Amino acid sequence: MVITLLIEITWVGRGGQGAVTASRLFASAVYRENYWAQSIVFFGAERRGAPVYAYNRLSDKVIKFHHFVNSPDIAIFFDLELLKITKVLQNLKDGGSILLNYSGSLSSIKNIIPKKVKKIGIVDATGIAVELELTIAGLHVINTAMLGALSRILNLPSIDAIQYVIKNNWPGKIGEKNAIAATKAYNNIEITEL
Amino acid sequence: MVITLLIEITWVGRGGQGAVTASRLFASAVYRENYWAQSIVFFGAERRGAPVYAYNRLSDKVIKFHHFVNSPDIAIFFDLELLKITKVLQNLKDGGSILLNYSGSLSSIKNIIPKKVKKIGIVDATGIAVELELTIAGLHVINTAMLGALSRILNLPSIDAIQYVIKNNWPGKIGEKNAIAATKAYNNIEITEL
Amino acid sequence: MTKTIYDELIEREDLVLPGNTSCPGCGSILALRYVLKALGKDTIIVIPASCSSVYQAIFPYSSIKVHIFNTAFASAAAVASGLKHALVAKGYDDVNVLVWGGDGGLIDIGFATVSGAAERNEDIIVAVYDNEAYMNTGIQRSGSTPPGAITTTTYAGKSEEKKPMPYLMLLHGVPYVATASSGYPLDLYQKVKKARNIHGFRFLHIFAPCPPGWRFDDSKTVTVAKLAVETGYWILWEAEQTDHGLNFSISGPSRPYIDPARRKPLEDYLMLQGRFRDISPEKINLIKKYIDNQWEFIKRFLE
Amino acid sequence: MTKTIYDELIEREDLVLPGNTSCPGCGSILALRYVLKALGKDTIIVIPASCSSVYQAIFPYSSIKVHIFNTAFASAAAVASGLKHALVAKGYDDVNVLVWGGDGGLIDIGFATVSGAAERNEDIIVAVYDNEAYMNTGIQRSGSTPPGAITTTTYAGKSEEKKPMPYLMLLHGVPYVATASSGYPLDLYQKVKKARNIHGFRFLHIFAPCPPGWRFDDSKTVTVAKLAVETGYWILWEAEQTDHGLNFSISGPSRPYIDPARRKPLEDYLMLQGRFRDISPEKINLIKKYIDNQWEFIKRFLE
Amino acid sequence: MTQELDHLILPISHPKIGAGGKTGAWRVFRPIIDENKCIKCLLCWIHCPENAIIVKQRDQIPQIDYEYCKGCFVCADVCPKDAIKKIREGI
Amino acid sequence: MTQELDHLILPISHPKIGAGGKTGAWRVFRPIIDENKCIKCLLCWIHCPENAIIVKQRDQIPQIDYEYCKGCFVCADVCPKDAIKKIREGI
Amino acid sequence: MITESKGTVKVITGNAAAAWGARLSRPDVIAAYPITPQTTIVETLARWVDTGELKAHMIRVESEHSAMAAVMGASAAGARTYTATSSQGLLYMAEMISWAAGARTPIVMSVVDRALGPPWNIWSEHTDALMLRDSGWILFWAANNQEVLDSVIQAYKIAEHKEVILPAMVMHDGFILSHTTMPVEIPKQELVDEFLPPYDPPHYVMNPKVSPPITFGNIALPADYVKFRLSIEKAMKNAKKIIKKVAAEFKEFFGRWHGDLVSYYNTEGVDTIVIALGNVAEQVEATIDSSKELKKRAGVVKVRAFRPFPKEEIANIARKVSNIVVIDRDISFGWGGILAGEVRATLHEFRVDTPVYGKIMGIGGDEILPEHIEKSLNEILR
Amino acid sequence: MITESKGTVKVITGNAAAAWGARLSRPDVIAAYPITPQTTIVETLARWVDTGELKAHMIRVESEHSAMAAVMGASAAGARTYTATSSQGLLYMAEMISWAAGARTPIVMSVVDRALGPPWNIWSEHTDALMLRDSGWILFWAANNQEVLDSVIQAYKIAEHKEVILPAMVMHDGFILSHTTMPVEIPKQELVDEFLPPYDPPHYVMNPKVSPPITFGNIALPADYVKFRLSIEKAMKNAKKIIKKVAAEFKEFFGRWHGDLVSYYNTEGVDTIVIALGNVAEQVEATIDSSKELKKRAGVVKVRAFRPFPKEEIANIARKVSNIVVIDRDISFGWGGILAGEVRATLHEFRVDTPVYGKIMGIGGDEILPEHIEKSLNEILR
Ligand SMILES: Cc1ncc(C[n+]2csc(CCOP(=O)(O)OP(=O)(O)O)c2C)c(N)n1
Ligand SMILES: Cc1ncc(C[n+]2csc(CCOP(=O)(O)OP(=O)(O)O)c2C)c(N)n1
Ligand code: SF4
Ligand code: SF4
Ligand code: SF4
Ligand code: SF4
Ligand code: SF4
Ligand code: SF4
Ligand SMILES: [Mg+2]
Ligand SMILES: [Mg+2]
Numbered sequence A, B: 001m002v003i004t005l006l007i008e009i010t011w012v013g014r015g016g017q018g019a020v021t022a023s024r025l026f027a028s029a030v031y032r033e034n035y036w037a038q039s040i041v042f043f044g045a046e047r048r049g050a051p052v053y054a055y056n057r058l059s060d061k062v063i064k065f066h067h068f069v070n071s072p073d074i075a076i077f078f079d080l081e082l083l084k085i086t087k088v089l090q091n092l093k094d095g096g097s098i099l100l101n102y103s104g105s106l107s108s109i110k111n112i113i114p115k116k117v118k119k120i121g122i123v124d125a126t127g128i129a130v131e132l133e134l135t136i137a138g139l140h141v142i143n144t145a146m147l148g149a150l151s152r153i154l155n156l157p158s159i160d161a162i163q164y165v166i167k168n169n170w171p172g173k174i175g176e177k178n179a180i181a182a183t184k185a186y187n188n189i190e191i192t193e194l
Numbered sequence C, D: 001m002t003k004t005i006y007d008e009l010i011e012r013e014d015l016v017l018p019g020n021t022s023c024p025g026c027g028s029i030l031a032l033r034y035v036l037k038a039l040g041k042d043t044i045i046v047i048p049a050s051c052s053s054v055y056q057a058i059f060p061y062s063s064i065k066v067h068i069f070n071t072a073f074a075s076a077a078a079v080a081s082g083l084k085h086a087l088v089a090k091g092y093d094d095v096n097v098l099v100w101g102g103d104g105g106l107i108d109i110g111f112a113t114v115s116g117a118a119e120r121n122e123d124i125i126v127a128v129y130d131n132e133a134y135m136n137t138g139i140q141r142s143g144s145t146p147p148g149a150i151t152t153t154t155y156a157g158k159s160e161e162k163k164p165m166p167y168l169m170l171l172h173g174v175p176y177v178a179t180a181s182s183g184y185p186l187d188l189y190q191k192v193k194k195a196r197n198i199h200g201f202r203f204l205h206i207f208a209p210c211p212p213g214w215r216f217d218d219s220k221t222v223t224v225a226k227l228a229v230e231t232g233y234w235i236l237w238e239a240e241q242t243d244h245g246l247n248f249s250i251s252g253p254s255r256p257y258i259d260p261a262r263r264k265p266l267e268d269y270l271m272l273q274g275r276f277r278d279i280s281p282e283k284i285n286l287i288k289k290y291i292d293n294q295w296e297f298i299k300r301f302l303e
Numbered sequence E, F: 001m002t003q004e005l006d007h008l009i010l011p012i013s014h015p016k017i018g019a020g021g022k023t024g025a026w027r028v029f030r031p032i033i034d035e036n037k038c039i040k041c042l043l044c045w046i047h048c049p050e051n052a053i054i055v056k057q058r059d060q061i062p063q064i065d066y067e068y069c070k071g072c073f074v075c076a077d078v079c080p081k082d083a084i085k086k087i088r089e090g091i
Numbered sequence G, H: 001m002i003t004e005s006k007g008t009v010k011v012i013t014g015n016a017a018a019a020w021g022a023r024l025s026r027p028d029v030i031a032a033y034p035i036t037p038q039t040t041i042v043e044t045l046a047r048w049v050d051t052g053e054l055k056a057h058m059i060r061v062e063s064e065h066s067a068m069a070a071v072m073g074a075s076a077a078g079a080r081t082y083t084a085t086s087s088q089g090l091l092y093m094a095e096m097i098s099w100a101a102g103a104r105t106p107i108v109m110s111v112v113d114r115a116l117g118p119p120w121n122i123w124s125e126h127t128d129a130l131m132l133r134d135s136g137w138i139l140f141w142a143a144n145n146q147e148v149l150d151s152v153i154q155a156y157k158i159a160e161h162k163e164v165i166l167p168a169m170v171m172h173d174g175f176i177l178s179h180t181t182m183p184v185e186i187p188k189q190e191l192v193d194e195f196l197p198p199y200d201p202p203h204y205v206m207n208p209k210v211s212p213p214i215t216f217g218n219i220a221l222p223a224d225y226v227k228f229r230l231s232i233e234k235a236m237k238n239a240k241k242i243i244k245k246v247a248a249e250f251k252e253f254f255g256r257w258h259g260d261l262v263s264y265y266n267t268e269g270v271d272t273i274v275i276a277l278g279n280v281a282e283q284v285e286a287t288i289d290s291s292k293e294l295k296k297r298a299g300v301v302k303v304r305a306f307r308p309f310p311k312e313e314i315a316n317i318a319r320k321v322s323n324i325v326v327i328d329r330d331i332s333f334g335w336g337g338i339l340a341g342e343v344r345a346t347l348h349e350f351r352v353d354t355p356v357y358g359k360i361m362g363i364g365g366d367e368i369l370p371e372h373i374e375k376s377l378n379e380i381l382r
Helices: A019-032 A080-085 A125-132 A143-154 A159-169 A173-188 B019-032 B080-085 B125-132 B143-154 B159-169 B173-188 C005-011 C027-039 C076-089 C103-108 C111-119 C165-171 C185-196 C218-230 C252-258 C266-271 C281-302 D005-011 D027-039 D051-055 D076-089 D103-108 D111-119 D165-171 D185-196 D218-230 D252-258 D266-271 D281-302 E043-047 E074-078 F043-047 F074-078 G014-024 G039-051 G064-076 G087-092 G094-102 G145-159 G189-195 G222-254 G278-289 G292-297 G311-319 G338-349 G370-381 H014-024 H039-051 H064-076 H087-092 H094-102 H145-159 H189-195 H222-254 H278-289 H292-297 H311-319 H338-349 H370-381
Strands: A006-014 A036-042 A051-059 A074-077 A097-101 A119-123 A190-193 B006-014 B036-042 B051-059 B074-077 B097-101 B119-123 B190-193 C043-048 C067-071 C096-102 C125-130 C176-181 C202-207 C237-242 C245-250 D043-048 D067-071 D096-102 D125-130 D176-181 D202-207 D237-242 D245-250 E012-015 E029-033 E084-088 F012-015 F029-033 F084-088 G007-013 G029-031 G057-059 G081-085 G108-113 G138-141 G168-173 G181-187 G262-265 G272-277 G298-303 G305-307 G323-328 G356-360 H007-013 H029-031 H057-059 H081-085 H108-113 H138-141 H168-173 H181-187 H262-265 H272-277 H298-303 H305-307 H323-328 H356-360
Touching: A006 A019, A006 A080, A006 A143, A019 A036, A019 A051, A019 A143, A019 A159, A019 G007, A019 G181, A074 A080, A074 A143, A080 A097, A097 A143, A119 A143, A125 A143, A125 A173, A143 A159, A143 A173, A159 A173, B006 B019, B006 B080, B006 B143, B019 B036, B019 B051, B019 B143, B019 B159, B019 H007, B019 H181, B074 B080, B074 B143, B080 B097, B097 B143, B119 B143, B125 B143, B125 B173, B143 B159, B143 B173, B159 B173, C005 C185, C027 C096, C027 C125, C027 C185, C027 C202, C027 C218, C043 C076, C067 C076, C067 H064, C076 C096, C076 C103, C076 C111, C076 C125, C076 H029, C076 H057, C076 H064, C096 C103, C103 C111, C103 C125, C103 C165, C111 C125, C111 C165, C111 D111, C111 H064, C125 C185, C165 C176, C165 C202, C165 D165, C176 C185, C176 C218, C185 C202, C185 C237, C185 E043, C218 C252, C218 C266, C218 E074, C245 C252, C245 C281, C266 C281, C281 D281, D005 D185, D027 D051, D027 D096, D027 D125, D027 D185, D027 D202, D027 D218, D043 D051, D043 D076, D051 D096, D067 D076, D067 G064, D076 D096, D076 D103, D076 D111, D076 D125, D076 G029, D076 G057, D076 G064, D096 D103, D103 D111, D103 D125, D103 D165, D111 D125, D111 D165, D111 G064, D125 D185, D165 D176, D165 D202, D176 D185, D176 D218, D185 D202, D185 D237, D185 F043, D218 D252, D218 D266, D218 F074, D245 D252, D245 D281, D266 D281, E043 E074, E074 E084, F043 F074, F074 F084, G007 G014, G014 G039, G014 G108, G014 G145, G014 G168, G014 G181, G029 G064, G039 G057, G039 G081, G057 G064, G064 G081, G064 G087, G064 G094, G081 G087, G087 G094, G087 H094, G094 G222, G094 H087, G094 H094, G108 G145, G138 G145, G138 G222, G145 G168, G145 G181, G145 G189, G145 G222, G168 G278, G181 G189, G189 G222, G222 G305, G262 G278, G262 G311, G272 G278, G272 G311, G272 G338, G272 G370, G278 G292, G278 G298, G278 G370, G292 G298, G292 G370, G298 G311, G311 G338, G323 G338, G323 G370, G338 G356, G338 H338, G356 G370, H007 H014, H014 H039, H014 H081, H014 H108, H014 H145, H014 H168, H014 H181, H029 H064, H039 H057, H039 H081, H057 H064, H064 H081, H064 H087, H064 H094, H081 H087, H087 H094, H094 H222, H108 H145, H138 H145, H138 H222, H145 H168, H145 H181, H145 H189, H145 H222, H168 H278, H181 H189, H189 H222, H222 H305, H262 H278, H262 H311, H272 H278, H272 H311, H272 H338, H272 H370, H278 H292, H278 H298, H278 H370, H292 H298, H292 H370, H298 H311, H311 H338, H323 H338, H323 H370, H338 H356, H356 H370
Parallel strands: A006 A074, A074 A097, A097 A119, B006 B074, B074 B097, B097 B119, C043 C067, C043 C096, C096 C125, C125 C202, C176 C202, D043 D067, D043 D096, D096 D125, D125 D202, D176 D202, G029 G057, G029 G081, G081 G108, G108 G168, G138 G168, G272 G298, G272 G323, G323 G356, H029 H057, H029 H081, H081 H108, H108 H168, H138 H168, H272 H298, H272 H323, H323 H356
Antiparallel strands: A006 A051, A036 A051, A036 G181, A119 A190, B006 B051, B036 B051, B036 H181, B119 B190, C176 C237, C237 C245, D176 D237, D237 D245, E029 E084, F029 F084, G007 G181, G138 G305, G262 G298, H007 H181, H138 H305, H262 H298
């Protein structure tokens, strides 16, 4: 490769939803496919429920930058509200993508999606979690589903790599269940090029 | 005055005998007679009974030096043992003086007094303390007697100044008694020019 | 209609504001609501590092409507001592100075500070909300964590016993010591009202369930707190030094459980909480021993 | 002739050497003599800032013939914890690790450290020699100073009560807690011998009169210590956790004084000491209350 | 802060409702009080950790402040009449 | 310390008798055991804070080590037979 | 990409890297107290100890003062020890930090740099660890997660070296490294064992079973005290040599080079050198990489060892250029940037008059963005 | 001789002078913990409080961490406060020292400089206070007992000045001053009252009776945090001006001048300047006085304020001479003398290339004798 590849991602979730874990698993998964990857986290004073940010950079070279991703290539929202209240969308790169956990249809939110967004993926990760009874202490676990969906929208890493890192992270039953969630999301995501 | 006066004194006592207090009272007393004076103390890890050093400098000018007195003009020993075991005598200035609390006679110790000593004062301060029943928690208080004796051997400060600082330091009966001890010592000291 | 405690509660201002940054179902902030209702506006809170230094929300806003001084972890009881002396020196005698801290800050790292303030009988209220671990840093064991509880520093469940803090403070002989619980806000409210009018060092030990830390559903905060009392694990009592000696009493909600037969099985309490999921029978026995010790100790005081 | 305790004492090496730098009549070093006689050579002492960091004498010599690690004031119980873990990790299981510190170091500034080590049930012995003030720095009040005692920071006599340290440690539920006194070396010796063979955290609280600090004649160290026991002010007891629960007993020298009628008047004890010269009747009453509280507490345990 | 006082910029915060933002957005489920079932015992109000239930007088059905209610469902749990329903948010 | 090790000069002390010097010099008065009065109860030995009384076997009159005895007179105070006299030192 | 031959690559946080560094070094005793952002180090080690993956004694102390006290006691008894802290925790143990150096206990401690309160702020700043720069500890800063792991291992070898025998801190930036994952090669245990043999104290061991009784640390008179202190200074001087030696050996063993006292990046033929600590330096390197112009004019000296301070290295490189820029993620109030101060002092001492431009950046976790660095450099280069 | 007009002269120790300085400043709250050689300060104040000579609340805390915490709390509630410590005590309160600066509580603290352990050593050394030089406190060193007293009073006026609002430490050497008596003029209370009006906090008061509720110190994000910190730096800058102003005012009121940020002695027409802190500088002055040759060639800059550091003053005087000698009664291991470092850094920053000769002396109470000073100077002057 001559040209350096650099993909930047921003994850927006809530305390307890596992966005940080997802971002980290993502880094592990892409590293398996021979990319250099970072997962950066912004921890505020959040408690359960408050917005949480995580970032990825991936490249074919070692990355020495250490700052947060400001204008991501793709922004991932764990719920619609987060898309509305955070400023992440504003800073998305021109031509960037969005991945959203949402049970509704694209049309019902189209008006709030800015022009610069070129691709949008919608997946009902909460629905999958409900279906699979993926909960921890009352909270639905949606991060692995989001990972699966990301693999599809980004074409990177393979869903196999995602499966691997999930099962590796949670050996046993829980890993299996989460891997299923990822696959379901990978299959069910609705991707629209805008 | 054109020539600067500088007198240096070393006190050798034991923890609990009040050498430090004596040295400080001396500084206060000479200041009353218009000298600048310092009283410096060496505190080691001593407990009651272990050797303790105090130093004085007095001058007609402000003294800015802050180190210990190494070669005193006069060395004061609160008991004979201290004279023997410490190195103070070695460092006495040539032509310097000694003041010693001792109930014996000069002759019985003359052999341990080096040549350079030109004046020696012997006073039975312990005897005075016993006589006046000057004790604190079982220990005889001899420091005020030594102060009185010093006033005599040094011709400075006046015994009145000594009286004043003693009474000022211990208002009431105790001060009175100590002042008497000082006067007794002032009167009883045996001074020999060698 | 005569004025009930409800009317009083409605009347008195809520000084913990909604829209704060506590977790959903937080037992600690629930308790603070009642502590401040009882103390009222003329209060300064000193808060050491803990969840409560975080659930105030972030600069430039605050969710708590009295003066707060945030301070370093081990220092709160000393800061409060200084504050109180300053207020008195300046002629303001009737301001409540409250320390509001967690078990880590007051029972572990700051224990000497609390004990020192108690020994000096400082005119302050020290309230520990006990969620039985360091929650703000992500659930590490504290001296107040019970045996068997899983934390991020005790993967196999804690081996040691829970430090019997309220009893230690009782022995300090201070004017007022009480235990309370987030599950019994009215009992807590009454105790703080009483404490407010006592002069000298007052200590409150408040049981405060923590959904993420104890791994139970957010909604179960009160249920868990009640089970702690109903199983006899957490005993509500108060002890006031009066001119006639120590006035020690078991508070209403705990009274039925003097009789061991009436206590619910400890397992009911443990089962609800993920932190006890792997607890061994030996460790359950340690907790039972802790319960027995407490009741025995208390009975000695009641005689 | 059967071997008596005297023979045993003569046989066992004295590890506190003469020619040390303690004050004449020091109660602390007297006690240490017996602690070390009982523990023997395979002992490491951790010493926080105190008179005992001084009476060892000055570099390059030492008056104590076991390993000593001198450490910062508040840290001793933690240093000892680390030492012990290291020894065990390195395969040396049978070395005694002893903390030897004053009331300031262990009851005030280092109290959280001691309490933390107790809560973790570290396999160490913590012995406080209680001379009821900070002596090394020249007689300042401590949490353990009794009411009415004059110190250089309480010119009018201390106002507050004495922190009831041994009882606080008892409540920590550790394997062994005992009180002892410089005035009763044999009792002390026996207790340390017992403690030596127990595993886990062991606490000894040793009453240690201090002639310059308490202002009494050097020769009266033992007399004063005995009067403390005979007036009921200082109670000798021990408490061992056994499989059958807590074994609490009042030690021989104190047994007669369970009966208040047999106690000598407190004033006999106070009178001997210059520090109480200006004590007010109210403060005497505070001390009496302290005595009563102790006996009451103990009686509860004995029942 | 005025220019003159820029040596005194201080970490001082001021109390306000919603200091942590509109925490209602944290909810995944919404609690809804069934006015027919409610007996106005006020237990829900007493136990709401967020102080997000509004009661102005004794004899009133409590009102949930949805701007700030975090959806913990302590209220539902303590309700003696099972009068608080749980419905999923944002669908 | 060897030259090579001058980065390891350590504050390590070694035990010895008389580490604080010949503390016998601290005495103002000297305790003397009256062998006639002594009943060998060893109480003086037991209570000597300085450990300056020497007893090698059970049935022996204690010996005071005057090099180190500081003259506190605890021994005299505990002696049941008043067998320890006090005389002024150094006269 | 990292070669996998000498270990396994995992994508882990800086804190996990620190924990791995400690684990591979086989500490006998660990004592630590949680504080954000260090906490996950303690948690990870506690888990490994509980699962048996790490055979060490873990003391779950009640404060940082006690954490340092406990590892010091353990080290004095001959154990290899590890602890970690941040910010307030570091200052809370300040007294024991200074004591541990005087006790010559070669403890290794990770410090996850974080700003000091008030107000509470949990993000990165180097002032915390720099405040302990007089304490007699060797101070390292790591630039990335791999260096975190590698530096912990190196730190043991240096600290315990018989010509050194001093405790060492290894710093990494809170969150920026501590909570950021990146690929890290975890060396094989056998290799580490070979590189780092068990600790064999050359000076003293608090253990009656192995040595006759000694008393450590009783009062010393001034003349003696001076010798002990100058002996620490001598050990620091030795440490310079040993740090270099160990870095070279490490390279031989593991194939990685992070620099020794410092590392140089693009310093040939440029007229400007940026000096910064650890991760800040790496951010500058990346910034320079991203700009052709900068690449022509500016290089980086990454300071790995702040104590002993690399005076000669800095003086030598400074002689060759016309500008020195120092970026401080710290501030000493009433003085300025701490690193800049020491660089200036060094240049004055070595009679180098290259001007030094000091920039304070990144306080309290404020981001040091490439554009900020570029702007600063351009101001000077212009 | 001191003129007696504005007060009474007593022959007292440095600690008594500190206690008098505090007493005359009418503190509302005192909290302190004993430690040699500071103890007699606490004892004296405790006695005065008990006898009623001083109307203040005295909190007899259980540790230094709590001492600083208590005075900080008191200051936050609007009280004038005083505390004192030394050595281990200073490090034990390090966390709170840094907190108090962030809290902008204008506490005045005496620090009686003493060496750090192990081994135990109770004698003078400046490393203890210098270790807190990044903490946001104003740092003064006093040269003699009169200056101790006068500096405590000045420190209040400076610390509480509305353009400053920072805490201040006043250092004096353990034993050398703390336990040495010399004549000291104790100014009349009325005069001090006029010079130093009651503390009137311009920024905040923790008291619900005087202000609506505020929350001090909850979490702040990086961008905000930076502002608070730079604001402290600004206050330090202001402090330079205010220190000068207050010293001048003090002279007007009481007729005494100890210098402001620095003082100059025999600096006209000489080719060599010795720079040292407080009492060490005075010892050098006396040494120079005692030698005709030295008097011709060497002068002294006594550094009174180490924070804010007197950069301009030092640069200016350095420009005029050909040698600078810095005597440090301190050591930063792996670096060297702390004062020398900052002097060098300052000269480099101000492009002054006068060489600086650093001497470390007087560690752990080792005496700085006139002959040592002379010898060092002669080596350089030769
Ligand atoms: C000296 C110091 N050590 C550690 C920390 C990190 N810390 C902040 S909060 C906390 C735990 C608090 O636990 P607790 O007091 O029980 O309160 P909770 O978080 O449970 O509310 C810790 C360890 C700190 N801020 N300061
Ligand atoms: C952090 C710290 N604060 C204060 C001191 C000073 N100091 C040394 S010993 C001591 C008093 C010790 O009192 P205690 O523990 O009762 O022992 P004692 O002197 O009575 O034997 C004090 C305050 C210190 N060394 N370290
Ligand atoms: S972690 Fe627990 S205690 Fe802390 S805010 Fe959340 S619920 Fe409350
Ligand atoms: S001051 Fe008291 S405790 Fe300290 S050595 Fe002297 S007698 Fe013993
Ligand atoms: S708890 Fe239920 S019944 Fe009671 S007031 Fe609330 S909603 Fe109504
Ligand atoms: S769900 Fe929780 S926050 Fe919402 S009203 Fe009910 S109790 Fe309050
Ligand atoms: S105490 Fe008296 S009687 Fe007993 S052995 Fe000693 S001298 Fe003899
Ligand atoms: S006087 Fe004191 S030191 Fe001497 S032998 Fe008797 S008890 Fe021992
Ligand atoms: Mg907690
Ligand atoms: Mg004591």
